[in-house]
Amino acid sequence: MAVAQSLKHVKNRLTQTKLLPPSWLQFFIIVVLVLGVFFRFVNLDRKVYWGDETLTSLRIAGYTKAELVQELFDGHLIGVEDLQKFQQPNSEKGASGTINSIVVDTPQHPPLYFLMARYWVQRFGYSPGIIRSLSALISLLAFPCIYWLCQELFGSSLAGWIAIALIAVSPFQVLYAQEARPYSLWIVAILLSSAALLRAMRLGNRDTKTLISTWGLYAATLALGIYTQLFFALVAIGHGIYLLTIEKFRFTKTVFAYLLASLAGLLTFVPWLLILIANSSTVEKTTDWSRQKESLFSWVKAWTRNITRTFLDTDPAGGVIEFGFNNQWTEFIRLTLVGMILFLSGYAIYFLCRNTGKQVWLFVLTLLGVTALPFISRDLISGGGLSGSTRHLVAVYLGIQLAIAYLLATKISLPSRSAKVQKLWQFVLVAVVSSGVISCAISSQQEIWWNKALSQTEYNPKVAQIINKTAHPLLISNEKLNFFLPLTYALEPKVRLQLVVKPNVPQIPDGFSDVFLYRSSKELRKALQKQNYKIEPAYQTGQVWLWKLEKKV
CATH class of the missing domain: 3.40.1010 (Cobalt-precorrin-4 Transmethylase; domain 1)
Structure with missing residues (x-):
């Protein structure tokens, strides 16, 4: 009973005050943050530039696959430099060429990131390291965005700082921050739009000026997200379900403002939506990989592996943990660590639901469920493997990290009479973050990792x-x-x-x-x-x- 009262007291403090981390934790988080920045930029040029990244370069150069093949795949002798012409911007193709390349080859990829990348390499030059540095820089914006989201969701600086530490050295976050692909921009868009929605719900009805500014910001984040990644639409749908549920499905001023903002944000996507419809056969052809048949065991294995990789990833071949040799003891340790991470993730979600109000736990659950269930349902019905693709469930991993940040912030804030519990959860925090540091340290020195296909x-x-x-x-x-x-x-x-x-x-x-x-x-x-x-x-x-x-x- 005493512990339950303590938890209730801490919950009230987390949601009603600006709780700052203790001095030791501030120092720890600063060190982790520095390491997170370092891991995002180290050896960017050394890592293998893989197929999807070369197609990014083809897009920013403004060429289609057919143009490259027609000019170079006719049997005449060429040099490596001839292929490089099709990998970097030049005077022959402008931004319209980049858009045309996407429309012709992969219309399911909105153009925002590729246009940003084009102007980036025009300004700073072209190399794998330079183009990847754009993604790495964008990924740094996730730090203030997740802190803001934690403030809006939990009212807690401590939860925000812990969330920053978790994503700073998350192996998944770092790997995709080094990809010449839109994933880091997508992560930022999810966090930014989520924080903007909660802020608009909290402040939007104060006066006309505040209403326009808060909901206008949310509309802008919707446009940012949908022009970064089509699957952002699932996040937007989750936002709508969350808001309507909180408003008890009544047509309130908040619901009206939300509908206007959503309409404004999504209307910006109409031009690209028309392109998608007109090129639906190309979309079908270029996404046929997602319809490859997978067994239920393969799905469960992939889901388990992907959640674990959010915190621990030391196997370049695509497993979770690699010891360099295998026997019954390493297998036991491997399964134990995976089980502990899965248990921590599940317990964090349970703890969140038991110790927060509906406005908090429902947001995290919709972020998790609305983005994951469509993939899982599709695969269960058609037998495809889309739900096992690590990079398509970004919002799910963010939801789990939010839940764990809240759990750890609450547990290490227990009153002094619960010192043993505090120490235990402080150890859990250090262990989780350290597993990320070790994982990033190992992968940063490798040319090839599992995410490079x-x-x-x-x-x-x-x-x-x-x-x-x-x-x-x-x-x-x-x-x-x-x-x-x-x-x-x-x-x-x-x-x-x-x-x-x-x-x-x-x-x-x-x-x-x-x-x-x-x-x-x-x-x-x-x-x-x-x-x-x-x-x-x-x-x-x-x-x-x-x-x-x-x-x-």
Whole structure:
């Protein structure tokens, strides 16, 4: 009973006062924050530039896949620099070219991030590190945004600071802050729009000026979110369900203001919505990967892995924890750590629901449920694997981190007579944050991590090393762009290329010290053998990634 009264007292303090962290925790959070910034920017150029990122570069350059293939995949000799023309802005294509590239190839990707990236590299130059630095910088905005959201949701500075610490060294957050993709902007949009909604609900009816400014800000965040990522629409729907539930489905002034703001924000998306409708067949074709059949066990494994990766991720191959060797003890430790993280996440949500008012717990639950249930339902019905894709459930991970931030802020704020409980939860906080620091420290030193689509890029550094060691190499390929383009970032300028589309066969010229074939089709190898070439594996790991060609005497 005494503990329950203490929890109730702390809850009142959290929601009614500006509780600041104790001095030791302030220092701890500052150190974590510095580490979080460091991890976002370290080795940006060193990490493999993978398929989706090369397509980002293709977008900001303003070219379509068809234009690149038409100009370069006709069998004539080209250099790495010829491909780079299609990877960076130039005078031939303007911002309209970027938009056209998205419309033609991937209309399901709104253009905001790609336009920002185009102007970024025009201003600062082009390299993988420079373009990724835009995402890293944007990710820093998540810190003040989640602090603001915690203030609006919990009324707690302490919860806000803990939330900052959690996302600062979250392995998931850091990995996607280093991607030349829109994910960090999407995270900021979710946090910013959520805080803006709560602020508008709290202040919007004071006077006309406040109503316009608060709900106008919310409308602007909706436009920001929907032009960053289409799945932001689920967050907006969750906001609507939350607000209508809090207002008891009555047509109040708040509901009216919300509807106007939502209409204003979403009306800005009408032009791109018309583009989506007109290019629906392209959307269907370019998202067919999400319809690949997966078993229920695969879904559960993916969901478990993805939640755990929010706090702990030391396995570059796509697991959760890698010890360097496997036996029954490492497996036991691995399962124990995963179980503890899942338990902490579940308990945090339970604790939030038991110890906060409806306006608090319902917000977090709608953020979690409305964004996750459509993916899960779709997969259960159709058998696809969309819900197992880590990057599409950003809002779910943020909701879990909010719940854990509230749990830890409450527990470590217990009165002095509960010192043992305080110490225990202080240890939990340090352990959770430390697991993130360790994970980020390990991944920051690696060229390849699971988020780089290992099936596309895992062995590219070793393949490039073999090719680069030769004196005057020729590399032949008829591989897809998202496989081949990442490899070219690791090739030296001396490498010449001969690219064709299936089923065409190149005529190999003389004068090269070594001739290689990259991930070719069986038909191409047979055709080259008919040209009197002997073909042997040059690099093989399960499948052959690189072939060596030698002219028969």
